[in-house]
Amino acid sequence: xxxxxxxxxxxxxKGTKDILPDEVWMWQKxxxxxxxxxxxxxxxxxxxxxFEATELFEKGTGxxxxxVTKEMYSFRDKGGRDITLRxxxxxxxxxxxxxxxxxxxxxxxxxxxxxPMFRYDKPQKGRYRQFHQIDVEVFNEKDAAIDAELxxxxxxxxxxxxxxxxxxxxxxxxxxxxxxxxHQHLRKSADQARENLCKDCRRKxxxxxxxxxxxxxxxxxKISEGFPLITDHLCQECRDHFLAFCAYLDELSISYLVESxxxxxxxxxxxxxxxxxxGALGAQDAILGGGRYDDMMxxxxxxxxxxxxFAVGIERLLSAASLEENKREWLYIATLGAExxxxxxxxxxxxxxxxxxxxxxYRERSLNKQLGRAHKLGAxxxxxxxxxxxxxxxxxxxxxxxxxxxxxSVLGLAEALNVSD
RNA sequence: GUGGGUGUAGCUCAACUGGUUAGAGCACUGGAUUGUGGUUCCAGAGGUUGGGGGUUCGAAACCCCUCACUCACCCCA
Numbered sequence: 001x002x003x004x005x006x007x008x009x010x011x012x013x014k015g016t017k018d019i020l021p022d023e024v025w026m027w028q029k030x031x032x033x034x035x036x037x038x039x040x041x042x043x044x045x046x047x048x049x050x051f052e053a054t055e056l057f058e059k060g061t062g063x064x065x066x067x068v069t070k071e072m073y074s075f076r077d078k079g080g081r082d083i084t085l086r087x088x089x090x091x092x093x094x095x096x097x098x099x100x101x102x103x104x105x106x107x108x109x110x111x112x113x114x115x116p117m118f119r120y121d122k123p124q125k126g127r128y129r130q131f132h133q134i135d136v137e138v139f140n141e142k143d144a145a146i147d148a149e150l151x152x153x154x155x156x157x158x159x160x161x162x163x164x165x166x167x168x169x170x171x172x173x174x175x176x177x178x179x180x181x182x183h184q185h186l187r188k189s190a191d192q193a194r195e196n197l198c199k200d201c202r203r204k205x206x207x208x209x210x211x212x213x214x215x216x217x218x219x220x221x222k223i224s225e226g227f228p229l230i231t232d233h234l235c236q237e238c239r240d241h242f243l244a245f246c247a248y249l250d251e252l253s254i255s256y257l258v259e260s261x262x263x264x265x266x267x268x269x270x271x272x273x274x275x276x277x278x279g280a281l282g283a284q285d286a287i288l289g290g291g292r293y294d295d296m297m298x299x300x301x302x303x304x305x306x307x308x309x310f311a312v313g314i315e316r317l318l319s320a321a322s323l324e325e326n327k328r329e330w331l332y333i334a335t336l337g338a339e340x341x342x343x344x345x346x347x348x349x350x351x352x353x354x355x356x357x358x359x360x361x362y363r364e365r366s367l368n369k370q371l372g373r374a375h376k377l378g379a380x381x382x383x384x385x386x387x388x389x390x391x392x393x394x395x396x397x398x399x400x401x402x403x404x405x406x407x408x409s410v411l412g413l414a415e416a417l418n419v420s421d
Numbered sequence: 422g423u424g425g426g427u428g429u430a431g432c433u434c435a436a437c438u439g440g441u442u443a444g445a446g447c448a449c450u451g452g453a454u455u456g457u458g459g460u461u462c463c464a465g466a467g468g469u470u471g472g473g474g475g476u477u478c479g480a481a482a483c484c485c486c487u488c489a490c491u492c493a494c495c496c497c498a
Contacts, residue, residue: 014489066496070422088498117498122422124491126498133498200495211496264497286497313498336456369451371458379458386456400458 015121015129025325026318031114033160034134041153043110043136048092050116054082060091060296062267071119073129085118088266089135089311090293097139098302109139109305114314126284126316134317136290137309139297144241147272147292147308148248154276154288154310155254162322163287165279168254171230171262172242175270175294178235183209185228193223213261229260241271270294272308280320287320288312329381330357331417332374336367336386344385347395347410354414358383375400383413 012018019027035045054074061068073085086092093111097103113135123129136153138146151168158166174182186209194202197212201220204211213224234242249256256274264273273291281287290310298304331351335344341362348358361373367384374382384396384405397416398405408416 011489071496119497121496123489124493127496128498131498283493284497289498311498316498334457366454367456368454368458371456373458375458382458384457388456396457398457403458405457 013129015123017128026321026323027314029323029326030161030314030318030321034114034157035112037153037157037160038112038136041110041149042108043112043138046093046096046111046113047115048089048096048113050118051083051085052092052095054084056091056095057084057087059299060094060268061088065267067119067266071121073118073120087117087119089113089115089117089133090137090266090268090296090307090309093135093137094296094300094302094307098297098300103140103303103305107140110137112136124284126281126313126319128315132314134312134314135309136311137307139307140305141308142306144244144272145248147245147274148252148254150290150308150310151249151256151274152252152254154290154312157312158276158278158287158317161317163278163280163317163320164322166287167277167279168256168274169259169262169277170246170249170256170272170274171259172234172238172245172271173264173269173273173291174230174234174238178233178238179230179270182228182230182233185233186210186212189227190224193226196223210261231258231260238271245272264289264291268293268296274310278316278320281316284316286313287316328357330359330379331381331383332370332377332379333358333360333383333385334367334370334374335360337390339390340385340387343390344383347383347385347413351414351417356417371398381417 054072057072058068063069067087072087075083077083093113097109103109114132115135116130116132118130120129121127134157136150138150151170155166155168173179187205190197190201190205190209190212194205196219197205198220201212210230212220212227231242246256246258259275262273262275264275269291271292271294274289275286276288277285278287279285288310290308292306292308294306296307333344333348335341341360344360348360351358359377359379361370365373367386371382379400381400382398384398389395394407394409395413396405397408397413406416
């Protein structure tokens with residue numbers, strides 16, 4: 001291996017990144033806040049493997065979705081199995097429920113999850129190849145009220161995390177009964193205007209007609225205003241469901257925008273879909289997305305149970321959130337000389353057993369340097385041990401903010417520490 | 422996958438039209454101060470200028486390739 005190859009080989013993979021110690025606290029705090037909130041709504045954490053049979057996503061996420069057609073990390077393992085690093089979470093949960101017959105256990109079927117997802121996409125700000133999601137799923141709740149409760153819970157989450165400038169977009173994408181006929185209508189209208197549409201839109205007529213609505217071209221925009229909207233073509237059941245969903249949101253005083261052009265990138269959604277965006281983010285502004293999927297479970301040969309849920313991008317969430325780190329008080333133990341060091345180590349063991357965070361740095365440094373370190377690192381108090389302390393069995397306890405220093409016995413130290421001075 | 426921009430010390434940035442030994446602030450280490458921190462002063466260490474190739478007497482600068490980041494498209498979390 002040459003020098004340059006060696007250098008190259010030690011970089012992290014494109015689109016992945018390390019979460020360093022000075023930012024891990026945010027992730028922990030986020031998970032704590034989110035988990036705590038979800039549990040109040042009756043959700044429980046579930047954890048499934050990061051890789052699954054490729055077939056799971058082909059069937060679940062959808063053969064025609066962008067994710068499956070071009071973004072999956074798929075490989076064959078040494079046993080000849082076709083495996084994919086999960087690009088999203090929902091199919092895994094569905095699989096797990098069926099596999100463990102969770103629907104036969106005592107309800108509710110409400111799950112949440114934090115973990116990495118993998119998509120081979122072009123990285124940019126807010127978009128990574130390994131990224132992390134919070135995922136929430138509810139099963140066997142047909143009523144539109146649960147869709148509204150999910151939106152309400154999602155909103156609570158963002159509020160608790162201090163995310164500003166939130167927009168909530170909602171839509172219904174119909175079901176297998178009404179969506180195909182709507183697509184036909186839309187295609188027909190678009191086809192009639194084909195001549196006047198841009199190249200991109202002409203392609204979308206066949207591949208993804210719903211995307212015709214968000215073309216940037218002014219002329220296309222004008223034309224698409226005349227296209228039929230899904231919300232005008234829902235079957236009775238879907239229309240009722242959507243109206244009920246919106247009515248519940250109104251009752252909960254949640255402001256939202258009905259966005260009939262809102263399409264999610266996943267094929268399996270039925271009826272309700274929703275998306276939260278934040279103005280704090282820039283181009284990749286979708287922070288949370290979700291919806292209902294009535295058919296996935298039975299498509300996998302499971303029970304005919306509906307599902308509804310959402311996913312939140314943690315990286316995007318954190319860049320829009322404003323969290324404050326919990327300050328904690330800890331001790332710097334400064335020692336001078338070999339005997340003092342041993343005394344410090346023994347003392348630290350006792351204090352740690354009491355729950356105190358103690359830091360001793362095993363490097364010969366002057367007291368001056370050690371206090372400088374303690375100050376810079378933000379120690380609240382310093383325990384000082386030198387020859388005199390070794391002899392007397394007492395130590396100096398110094399408060400770094402007041403500068404006050406007291407002489408305490410080793411036995412009385414734990415007690416002295418509990419007095420905030 | 423398609424276009425544009427940017428890569429100089431751990432971080433933020435300098436370095437004329439291509440000119441000789443690539444600098445500064447912050448951070449780091451040591452000393453002034455061998456048992457008392459925030460200021461100050463002195464000193465030190467730290468770079469194959471993202472990597473490779475080319476043009477040139479001479480490249481951080483210009484050209485090509487590549488890698489990474491970044492913005493837009495696409496798509497999505």
